[in-house]
Amino acid sequence: MSKLNSRIPEGPIAEKWTNHKNHMKLVAPNNRPKIDVIVVGTGLAGASAAASLGEMGYNVKAFCFQDSPRRAHSIAAQGGINAAKNYQNDGDSVYRLFYDTIKGGDYRAREANVHRLAEVSGNIIDQCVAQGVPFAREYGGLLDNRSFGGTQVQRTFYAAGQTGQQLLLGAYSALSRQIGLGRVKMYHRHEMMDLVKIDGKARGIIARNLVTGELERHSAHAVVIASGGYGNVYFLSTNAMGSNVSAAWKVHKRGALFANPCYVQIHPTCVPVHGTNQSKLTLMSESLRNSGRIWVPKKKEDAEAIRAGKLKPTQIAEEDRDYYLERRYPAFGNLVPRDVASRAAKERCDEGHGIEANDTNEGVYLDFASEIKSKGKQAAYALGDHNPTEERMIELGKKWIEEKYGNLFQMYQKITDENPYETPMKIYPAVHYTMGGVWVDYNLQSTIEGCFVTGEANFSDHGANRLGASALMQGLADGYFVLPYTISDYLANEIRTGKIATDSPEFEAAENEVKESIDRFLNNNGSKSVDHFHKRLGLIMWNKVGMARNEQGLKQAIEEIGLLREEFYKDVFVPGSADEMNPELEKVMRVADLIELGQLMAVDALHREESCGGHFREEHQDSEGETLRDDEKFKYVGAWEYNGSDSKQSTLHKEDLNYEFIKIAARNYK
């Protein structure tokens, strides 16, 4: 257990971060240019870190596999970013954001990290506004807010349904400035293939230039992994096609522990699956639950008639609709946390009330009709019309909706060919975010010295379920306001190291390993495409390591994934060569890692014999179907050590979670 020292500073929770900052070592400005830092990934966590470290004067090299750092998948985040500003005077505070996040994570996150996140949240908004991020504003010129799940205040800042885009472009502009000034060197269309360790410390990476296929050696005094989450292990998810676990997994294979892999967020509001050639799923922002009401028909025969196309949702009378979230959770209504909303949708569909005519009948309605009317009425009053007709209210209400959610409604219409202004949206849960990730201490350092992990790639802040609009907050908090301090504390010991050579045996060996594994795939002469295996992996994961899990299913999944791995290595076919742009080669390397990870997720889910947040073990639920934690046995972070490609051999290490400042209780949103 000696492996896990969380390095949480002493003292009262509200003073830990300030005290820690006051006592950390610094690197003087004249020494910073002598120090190299590698940042892998240019999403919110990576771009903000690379920009901030560049500004400080470090020599930064940043890597992304996309054609530009601006493409990273943070760009697709829709609804907003939380911050404890209390601009709305509705009772918000740093403590309240801290408490909501710990409770939302079902008491499986580290207290000290979460409090720090809440402390710096307000500063993120200040920073972004100073950068020219165009957040939504009210007529008085001040910033507007909306609500998200698992909270009873309005603390979410947003830019229509494109908040991630605007925040990422803000971080990208800061990064671009540093690239222009020569303080950050950007390597786009480059993929990290391995981490290089020398004397136990992270000292560089092997990267592949995706255009030429060339393998490159890059050395540094510290390596930051900000490569995002691993939702693509399910094949179908809201992640981008290129999102992958490989950078994080390579670090894991080199000795970093991987924590809570089974904590996956299944987002309740996504466009349902339509066919077998489907490549990805599309999120409809949680912000829509501010305005939309979720329901299914009360009567099974109505649901059947809708699926058969004989009945339209608008024809179902009010009293025949089951607004099941409002019914089950009156205190939070449609804004319960994501894991709760997702399970409730599954429960209704399993009972036969699903409305989508696909293989599984899985779909529920998200209905904007009553919001259109009520917002239309408000708008009419604002225009001086105190007696508006129904048509007028609907017309103005649609305009209001368009301003708030226009891009989301358009996306929905293009995918489904249905007009959500006229008929309710059909939605269903889909894999969205992964709370698990590389284990890091309070300083965001992994169990490998000099290897830091930030954003979704680490495990630290969201416990077993992340609240909406908190991923953007964490990514930027890590990159702008945490890592620049903690990495300097580490780098203070590196000022005498000097340039790290790339011709050492360690670099040589790592590059050769990469070369061998590329050659093995290219010469494999198998018969099936990479996607063939990826889709099969995804199905096992969704059916057995998905929204509901049980012992038997998990045991089967572990065996099936083991067999799939063997078949994959025997029979996968990769066309083309190593010295060219070869997207199939990129995919095969990523899927190889996803297979190992998928098996570890099942192993972790099997060992955790309790339900918490997104991890729902059917054996552990109360009489109303809510999660039943076992704090006696499982109030810890499960961090796994790699022992070869068969993840059954991985070793478990535990970090006990101590709740000193929050009273641990059963989560209740009723």
Next chain:
Amino acid sequence: MASKFINITLKIWRQKNSKAKGALETYTLNDVSTDSSFLEMLDQLNEQLINEKQSPIAFDHDCREGICGMCSLYINGRAHGPDSGITTCQLHMRMFKDGDTIYVEPWRSRAFPIIKDLMVDRSAFDRIQQAGGFVSVNTSGRTMDANAIPIPKADADKAFEAAACIGCGACVASCKNGSAMLFVGAKVSQYALLPQGKVEATDRVLNMVRQMDEEGFGNCTNTGACEIECPKGISIENIARMNREFLKGALTKS
């Protein structure tokens, strides 16, 4: 959604690398679901090619929900294909009929060299951004409060509309002059409309336009194709604003 299946013929630009000579190749593809997106149709074609041990078609794509700006493609002579206000990944096969022949080409512009098949190099956009597309504020634990400067809602909304640009390059590909002025105009406008961006407005526009010219993009002659093909509906009003800012900068900068 009543899904239908159609059979199509594809004429796709194939080119091994930037130096090789390219050509249109013909492929037939059957049983394409009309609910598939255009890129899912290309996935299906690639799966077929891989199973026949042929080289799959390289194309850029990532988020597949119209926001990352990575996908491109000139489809039947239009950037992002025959629908408006969308990217190629949002184009669905229900826009096509059984028996259709579909032409698929990469963006064509001197400033966007082809990497392979349908992939082009758009790093010129990054370099324009690096020349001035930012507000020069460092990360700071002591920035002023976000509500310290009220911004009129109309200005904030306009800045947001300009900032919605996804940097896909459809404007350049659609322009007979290969001009990047809609892209640059949108960035210049976003900052010019906000108090935070006004401080450096002059240097910004001069530097970004200089870089734009160096990259080999053409000039705007008010044809308006860019605005029509822009998946995010960015208005050419932004080009006018950029010209105004540029003129002001060029005349006042000593």
